[in-house]
Amino acid sequence: MVTARADRRGPLSEQVEPVVRERTHGTFSRQVFMGENLDTDALSADDTAGALRLSIPVHPSAKARRILGVLSRLDPVTDGR
Numbered sequence: 509m510v511t512a513r514a515d516r517r518g519p520l521s522e523q524v525e526p527v528v529r530e531r532t533h534g535t536f537s538r539q540v541f542m543g544e545n546l547d548t549d550a551l552s553a554d555d556t557a558g559a560l561r562l563s564i565p566v567h568p569s570a571k572a573r574r575i576l577g578v579l580s581r582l583d584p585v586t587d588g589r
Contacts, residue, residue: 509539510539510551510562510564511537511538511540512538512539512540513535513536514535514537514560516533518533540562545566545570546566546567546570547564547565547566547568551563
């Protein structure tokens with residue numbers, strides 16, 4: 509599980525009252541449950557232009573593998589039955 513927490517600050521001045529407030533302020537958090545096949549040791553994060561981007565690669569042991577040299581002994585017409 510990955511938890512991201514942030515704190516949005518309120519108005520910079522107590523003397524200025526906004527007419528319209530599009531974003532709330534305060535602390536918030538989000539939790540993301542991850543699969544077991546991800547490499548959490550290689551997790552990286554970037555916050556460019558106010559957007560958080562998480563990159564979590566698939567663990568090398570969970571990647572698809574090509575199996576060579578396997579021959580089927582099943583009859584293709586009857587499917588071995």
